[in-house]
Structure formats: C-alpha cells, structure tokens
Amino acid sequence: MATKVFIVDDHYMVVEGIRSLLQNEKGIEWTGHAMNAASCLAFLQRQQPDIILMDINLPDKSGIDLCREVKEKYPSVFIIGLSTFNQQSFIQKMMDSGASGYVLKNATQEELMEAISVVIKGKIYFSDEASQVLTKADVNPILLTRREKEVLELIAEGLTNNEIAQKLFVSPTTIDTHRKNLLAKFGVRNTASLIRDATKLQFI
Amino acid sequence: MATKVFIVDDHYMVVEGIRSLLQNEKGIEWTGHAMNAASCLAFLQRQQPDIILMDINLPDKSGIDLCREVKEKYPSVFIIGLSTFNQQSFIQKMMDSGASGYVLKNATQEELMEAISVVIKGKIYFSDEASQVLTKADVNPILLTRREKEVLELIAEGLTNNEIAQKLFVSPTTIDTHRKNLLAKFGVRNTASLIRDATKLQFI
DNA sequence: CGGTTTATCCTGTTTTTAAGGGATTGCCGC
DNA sequence: GCGGCAATCCCTTAAAAACAGGATAAACCG
Known part of the structure; x- marks a missing residue:
C-alpha cells in the first residue's frame, strides 16, 4: 500500500x-x-x-x-x-x-x-x-525558565523593570534578578546585546 | 529563440x-x-x-x-x-x-x-x-545616516556610550545624541526595543 | 547662494540598569 | 528527606541611559 x-x-x-x-x-x-x-x-x-x-x-x-x-x-x-x-x-x-x-x-x-x-x-x-x-x-544550550522567557519578551517590548513588575504582579527587585540571570545565561553585559542575541537565537 | x-x-x-x-x-x-x-x-x-x-x-x-x-x-x-x-x-x-x-x-x-x-x-x-x-x-521609511548605523551596530554589540566614543574618537555626548536620534527615528523608548525593532527591520 | 542635513559638542536632571552581596519558599526528583 | 532549582524578595552603590534644551561647523544639494 x-x-x-x-x-x-x-x-x-x-x-x-x-x-x-x-x-x-x-x-x-x-x-x-x-x-x-x-x-x-x-x-x-x-x-x-x-x-x-x-x-x-x-x-x-x-x-x-x-x-x-x-x-x-x-x-x-x-x-x-x-x-x-x-x-x-x-x-x-x-x-x-x-x-x-x-x-x-x-x-x-x-x-x-x-x-x-x-x-x-x-x-x-x-x-x-x-x-x-x-x-x-x-554543547551550549541556553535554557530559560518560563518566567525568564516572559520577562525577556517584556524587556524586548521596551518595558522598564517597574512596568514589568506591575504587569506580572511581583516586586521590581524580582525582575531585576531575572534580568541578572538572563544576562548571565546569555553571557552578555547589557540589555542591548541580550536582545540582539536573544533575537538571533529565536527566543523573541 | x-x-x-x-x-x-x-x-x-x-x-x-x-x-x-x-x-x-x-x-x-x-x-x-x-x-x-x-x-x-x-x-x-x-x-x-x-x-x-x-x-x-x-x-x-x-x-x-x-x-x-x-x-x-x-x-x-x-x-x-x-x-x-x-x-x-x-x-x-x-x-x-x-x-x-x-x-x-x-x-x-x-x-x-x-x-x-x-x-x-x-x-x-x-x-x-x-x-x-x-x-x-x-509611507514610513526609517532612514539612518552612516554614522547612526555605525553607532547602532556598536550598541547592539553591547558597548557603552563611553566605549563607542573611544572607538569612534568622538565625545561620549555625541554618542548620546546619536542614540537620542535613533530612539526618535524608531519611535521607541529605550535600547531594548530599539535593538528589537532594528533587528526585525534588518538593520542589524 | 541659502537652506537642510549631518555630525559634533555642551550642561543639566531623572530614571533605569548593572553588579555585588544575600535570603526565603515551594516543588521535583533521587 | 535532602539537594537542586525556580521564583520570589531585599539592600547598596555606581554606572549608564533617557530626557530636556540647547549650540556650532561642515558638507550636501537644489
């Protein structure tokens, strides 16, 4: 057949x-x-x-x-x-x-x-x-948690930590920590290259 | 033929x-x-x-x-x-x-x-x-000058204003102005969405 | 020539991030 | 039940970026 x-x-x-x-x-x-x-x-x-x-x-x-x-x-x-x-x-x-x-x-x-x-x-x-x-x-996978992906997308939208915190009903310091972890996971120094790398790797 | x-x-x-x-x-x-x-x-x-x-x-x-x-x-x-x-x-x-x-x-x-x-x-x-x-x-073309494109790419690389200024042999305040103009041309509020939009529109 | 754009530079203030240091809770798998 | 991880929260300091409101010289263009 x-x-x-x-x-x-x-x-x-x-x-x-x-x-x-x-x-x-x-x-x-x-x-x-x-x-x-x-x-x-x-x-x-x-x-x-x-x-x-x-x-x-x-x-x-x-x-x-x-x-x-x-x-x-x-x-x-x-x-x-x-x-x-x-x-x-x-x-x-x-x-x-x-x-x-x-x-x-x-x-x-x-x-x-x-x-x-x-x-x-x-x-x-x-x-x-x-x-x-x-x-x-x-060899080198960048694994993000659900929350990190969520925060990453809102950062890319142009929201500040405070705005993201409001949107997700958490403290601004929490967003700061997520941000810190995102920078570490991507091995970059600031938001600009974070967004660039995240885009290239299809996270956004 | x-x-x-x-x-x-x-x-x-x-x-x-x-x-x-x-x-x-x-x-x-x-x-x-x-x-x-x-x-x-x-x-x-x-x-x-x-x-x-x-x-x-x-x-x-x-x-x-x-x-x-x-x-x-x-x-x-x-x-x-x-x-x-x-x-x-x-x-x-x-x-x-x-x-x-x-x-x-x-x-x-x-x-x-x-x-x-x-x-x-x-x-x-x-x-x-x-x-x-x-x-x-x-209807809505985003036209960047040569210098703006140059600065944009260095921003995406993760360089700070001071580093970009050193690299291009100009004052940090000049870079600040270019940045200001880039934000205005893209109609965004900060670097994160600037890089995102610039990537989507193939500037980077 | 005269207007426009481009690139350069300045002085401020305010907001936002980055980078260090921690801490607690709850959940999952071993 | 313990270790690890995820998610949450906090503090401090310094750096960086955003916002406002300018100015000037050179180059480009009709």
Missing part, C-alpha cells in the same frame, strides 16, 4: 519541488497540499494521510502550533518538519510538539525518501545537517 | 520546484542551476544565460553582493530576485544592486512566467506582494 503524503507549505515553488521529487516514486501517493494551517486542518477532517511534510513558517499559524494541534486530533499521522532554517530552537520545538522528523529544504530526493521511509515505521529521522545542529546546540 | 534561464538557490526543493514549473514552457530553456555564489560565477565564465533567478540567502555570499558582482561582469544578464521574505530593505537592496525584478517563492507559475517575459524586455517586474511591501515601506 502506498504511503499517503500531504504537504503544508505556503511557498508554491517548494510545493512544486516536493511534488516533482515524489511523483515518480512508486510507494508514494500524493494526496494534496495546503498553503496554510486552516486549510490543512480542513483537509484532515475529510481524510488523513500517513505523513505530513510541514513547513515551520506558515502565514496564519506557526508550524509548531499546527504540529501540536494535528498530533492531538490525529495521533496516527506522522509529521516531518520542513524548514530553510537549521535553527536549534526551531528543530527542538518542532520535535517537542510531536514531529517525527526534520528535513531541511536543501535535502535531496534520496534524503527525503529516506526520511519518509524511516518515519512511516514509527522511528525518528533527522537530516544530517539538522542533527549536526542539534548536537552542536547540546 | 528560447530564453535561457539559470537558477541560483541553495534549496534543492526550490530548484526542483522552479524546474518543474518551467519545464513545459516552450519559450524557456533551462540551462542549469547553482547552489552557491561561487559555482554560479564559475558557470557564468563558460556561458551566459538571459535571466538568472537568484535567491537572496546563499551559503557563501548574500544574493545582494552576488547580484552586484554579476551585473558588473555581465551587464546584459537580467536578474530576478527570489526570496521567502517580503522584507522592505531586502527588496530595495536587491534592486539597488542591479536586479530587474523580484518574485516571492510563493509565486504561481503564471507570475513567474510573467516576471520572466517582462524582465527579458528590459523592463522591471514586481510581484504584487513585493510591490505592496515597497509602497507600504515608502
């Missing part, structure tokens, strides 16, 4: 590229594509593919959220993340949300086919580059 | 997508593709296509730089920018570097064909979305 594959990606050229890569494969049945999260969910109500290739950047919702939602409603559908970015936190979040694999958009036909065949067996697949990124990331 | 088209993009799936979109078009001759700037330049030494579809994000060099270089050496080759981002400054820089058009990767086959046929005549083509972005950007 052929493996039913569905694509969610807002870039027409990528959809065409994948279709062209898969069209001559015998074990693959192309069931269609969606350009956004909403039409993906609508499609799933009618029929479920075996595998969804899912972009991380969608116009209406992040692929990470869509991934979680799909896995909740249809646990038997396997999801392979698809992205141009080989960014540690993205890959990690995608896997945390229930994805079974991750492939970069510069993958070859062979890699894509291998990913599909591995994932359909219930195993996990990483593209070489993605796993390189992950292992590199493990 | 068929229009010779060449692609520069490091994402295999996108290359495949474009190839598949163009392969049945009679007026188009696919002359090949490159995954990076270096092999693009190597190809051009042997033969010149009529049109290059060029990604903005390449592994070894930015598409903007490659665009400039190609136009210097081979002025008769038309270049169409290709990107997932519809980011004002990217589009602007690409056009400033000699590109004749700009197409987003979610373009349809029709759009792509229209872009090629318009550009080959020596005219300029913008995809609908790209031109929307440009006109929107014109």
Whole structure:
C-alpha cells in the first residue's frame, strides 16, 4: 500500500519541488497540499494521510502550533518538519510538539525518501545537517525558565523593570534578578546585546 | 529563440520546484542551476544565460553582493530576485544592486512566467506582494545616516556610550545624541526595543 | 547662494540598569 | 528527606541611559 503524503507549505515553488521529487516514486501517493494551517486542518477532517511534510513558517499559524494541534486530533499521522532554517530552537520545538522528523529544504530526493521511509515505521529521522545542529546546540544550550522567557519578551517590548513588575504582579527587585540571570545565561553585559542575541537565537 | 534561464538557490526543493514549473514552457530553456555564489560565477565564465533567478540567502555570499558582482561582469544578464521574505530593505537592496525584478517563492507559475517575459524586455517586474511591501515601506521609511548605523551596530554589540566614543574618537555626548536620534527615528523608548525593532527591520 | 542635513559638542536632571552581596519558599526528583 | 532549582524578595552603590534644551561647523544639494 502506498504511503499517503500531504504537504503544508505556503511557498508554491517548494510545493512544486516536493511534488516533482515524489511523483515518480512508486510507494508514494500524493494526496494534496495546503498553503496554510486552516486549510490543512480542513483537509484532515475529510481524510488523513500517513505523513505530513510541514513547513515551520506558515502565514496564519506557526508550524509548531499546527504540529501540536494535528498530533492531538490525529495521533496516527506522522509529521516531518520542513524548514530553510537549521535553527536549534526551531528543530527542538518542532520535535517537542510531536514531529517525527526534520528535513531541511536543501535535502535531496534520496534524503527525503529516506526520511519518509524511516518515519512511516514509527522511528525518528533527522537530516544530517539538522542533527549536526542539534548536537552542536547540546554543547551550549541556553535554557530559560518560563518566567525568564516572559520577562525577556517584556524587556524586548521596551518595558522598564517597574512596568514589568506591575504587569506580572511581583516586586521590581524580582525582575531585576531575572534580568541578572538572563544576562548571565546569555553571557552578555547589557540589555542591548541580550536582545540582539536573544533575537538571533529565536527566543523573541 | 528560447530564453535561457539559470537558477541560483541553495534549496534543492526550490530548484526542483522552479524546474518543474518551467519545464513545459516552450519559450524557456533551462540551462542549469547553482547552489552557491561561487559555482554560479564559475558557470557564468563558460556561458551566459538571459535571466538568472537568484535567491537572496546563499551559503557563501548574500544574493545582494552576488547580484552586484554579476551585473558588473555581465551587464546584459537580467536578474530576478527570489526570496521567502517580503522584507522592505531586502527588496530595495536587491534592486539597488542591479536586479530587474523580484518574485516571492510563493509565486504561481503564471507570475513567474510573467516576471520572466517582462524582465527579458528590459523592463522591471514586481510581484504584487513585493510591490505592496515597497509602497507600504515608502509611507514610513526609517532612514539612518552612516554614522547612526555605525553607532547602532556598536550598541547592539553591547558597548557603552563611553566605549563607542573611544572607538569612534568622538565625545561620549555625541554618542548620546546619536542614540537620542535613533530612539526618535524608531519611535521607541529605550535600547531594548530599539535593538528589537532594528533587528526585525534588518538593520542589524 | 541659502537652506537642510549631518555630525559634533555642551550642561543639566531623572530614571533605569548593572553588579555585588544575600535570603526565603515551594516543588521535583533521587 | 535532602539537594537542586525556580521564583520570589531585599539592600547598596555606581554606572549608564533617557530626557530636556540647547549650540556650532561642515558638507550636501537644489
């Protein structure tokens, strides 16, 4: 029985590229594509593919959220993340949300086919580059607590410690401590480079 | 005579997508593709296509730089920018570097064909979305002076006013004024949101 | 030429952060 | 039950940045 594959990606050229890569494969049945999260969910109500290739950047919702939602409603559908970015936190979040694999958009036909065949067996697949990124990331991961992330975002919004404290119903000194810890975790000296690094590492 | 088209993009799936979109078009001759700037330049030494579809994000060099270089050496080759981002400054820089058009990767086959046929005549083509972005950007452009950009980058590096002043051989109060002007131009209250907005708008 | 922009510099005051030092509570896993 | 971590809170001092309201010389441009 052929493996039913569905694509969610807002870039027409990528959809065409994948279709062209898969069209001559015998074990693959192309069931269609969606350009956004909403039409993906609508499609799933009618029929479920075996595998969804899912972009991380969608116009209406992040692929990470869509991934979680799909896995909740249809646990038997396997999801392979698809992205141009080989960014540690993205890959990690995608896997945390229930994805079974991750492939970069510069993958070859062979890699894509291998990913599909591995994932359909219930195993996990990483593209070489993605796993390189992950292992590199493990050497020096910046792990923030929920509260720290919250504070970090409010700092980026331009709020002062006092304003953040009011918003979160805590003392300004608490925010000061969180700030202190954020600077330490990122290994920077001040807010400017904190925000810059946090942005580059996709925390904001 | 068929229009010779060449692609520069490091994402295999996108290359495949474009190839598949163009392969049945009679007026188009696919002359090949490159995954990076270096092999693009190597190809051009042997033969010149009529049109290059060029990604903005390449592994070894930015598409903007490659665009400039190609136009210097081979002025008769038309270049169409290709990107997932519809980011004002990217589009602007690409056009400033000699590109004749700009197409987003979610373009349809029709759009792509229209872009090629318009550009080959020596005219300029913008995809609908790209031109929307440009006109929107014109309403509220943030124009920084050379000095302001310089200071902005040093702020993002985490330097204090005094350190920046030393580095640029000016008074700390001068840096303070530049900072004041940067905050005003971005319409923000402090460094944190300055860096955040500057990053989002690709100034850093 | 004359206006505009750019870059430079100044004197203040007030607010906000950074950097040190601690302390307490509650929760989780071993 | 104990160690570790997360989250909370406090103090002090010095540095840095924001805010206000200026001025001047040079370069750029129509």
